[in-house]
Amino acid sequence: QTYHVAVVGATGAVGQQMVKLLEERQFPIHKLTLLASRRSAGKQVSFKGEQITVQETTPDAFEEVDIALFSAGGSVSKQFAKEAVKRGALVIDNTNAFRMEPDVPLVVPEVNMGDIAKHQGIISNPNCSTIQMVVALKPIKDKYGLKRIIVSTYQAVSGAGNVALEELKEQSAKVLNGEAFTPEVLPVAKDKKKFQIAFNAIPQIDLFQENDYTLEEMKMVRETKKIMHDDTIEVVATCVRIPVFTGHSESVYVETEQEVNVEEVRQLLREAPGVIVEDNPAEQEYPLATRAAGRPEVFVGRIRRDLDRPNGLHMWVVSDNLLKGAAYNSIQIAEAYISKFKS
Ligand code: A2P
Incomplete structure (x- = not known):
């Protein structure tokens, strides 16, 4: 057919x-x-x-x-x-x-x-930032149970469309050439103020909501609970636009129900569908947006246990926002x- x-x-x-x-x-x-x-x-x-x-x-x-x-x-x-x-x-x-x-x-x-x-x-x-995070968290949820997620994102401009890609290219050239310019697209086409994205980090993706979180942040909160069929998971996000063309990166902190074992988490993630583990600090192996761009998988590395909490886990999750996202x-x-x- x-x-x-x-x-x-x-x-x-x-x-x-x-x-x-x-x-x-x-x-x-x-x-x-x-x-x-x-x-x-x-x-x-x-x-x-x-x-x-x-x-x-x-x-x-x-x-x-x-x-x-x-x-x-x-x-x-x-x-x-x-x-x-x-x-x-x-x-x-x-x-x-x-x-x-x-x-x-x-x-x-x-x-x-x-x-x-x-x-x-x-x-x-779902939203691009939510997708790559839940792919990485699903095996952890299944094994240990998920109580809480604290995520900070480092998001590429292509998530804001072709006009944002062009804006980053043009601004970067102008900054390097010492030419003047007026930001026109980012952080959000429909908000009042625009800021330089070249050589900058902007802590606003989409419009602010009544609770002072942005819509992008609230999307990550609501969508994660819906996809995982669990309204009790506590989720909080800070979403930041950075001058990368393609590939969102995320620093994800999770607290699980059961105590985690880092080597076991690596193994679970290696076996998980759609995930590639790149995690060997001794060889400086970790996910990078430049390598994830153009590929369909979610890359996970920097997996480590929290220094104070035995059920706390940190990781770095990267994926091509236009592809898996x-x-x-x-x-x-x-x-x-x-x-x-x-x-
Ligand atoms: P167009 O290229 O004709 O403006 P991006 O995410 O890169 O900004 O792309 C947005 C996409 O949505 C483009 O294909 C754009 O088409 C399309 N689009 C924007 N506004 C409309 C509309 N009113 N009706 C249909 N397609 C639209």
């Missing part, structure tokens, strides 16, 4: 990776529809040696689509995802639009693949859907 797949946001940082992965992984496609805003209508994108013309996203563009991969921002998903479902498509949505709705599964295949079966037409792909996780969901839940 082959499918008619649509990519919404096909010209964007994540959408481009989706198109590439559909080709590389030989997803069973008989037709690929590429959608974006009116600005991109008419652009050509190559897929399996053919040129496909990008179209404007409209409700009718979803006629006869079997699987629609959305990554064009929450408002586009809110406007069009239900139109796609109405026309018979399964929507896999990479935005924040529906993630916390009770009848929408929020899926990381290595953690809660079974939730796919409960879908009512839409399956959400977005496009690859969405394609994995689509592959799981067609193999397990469709036939």
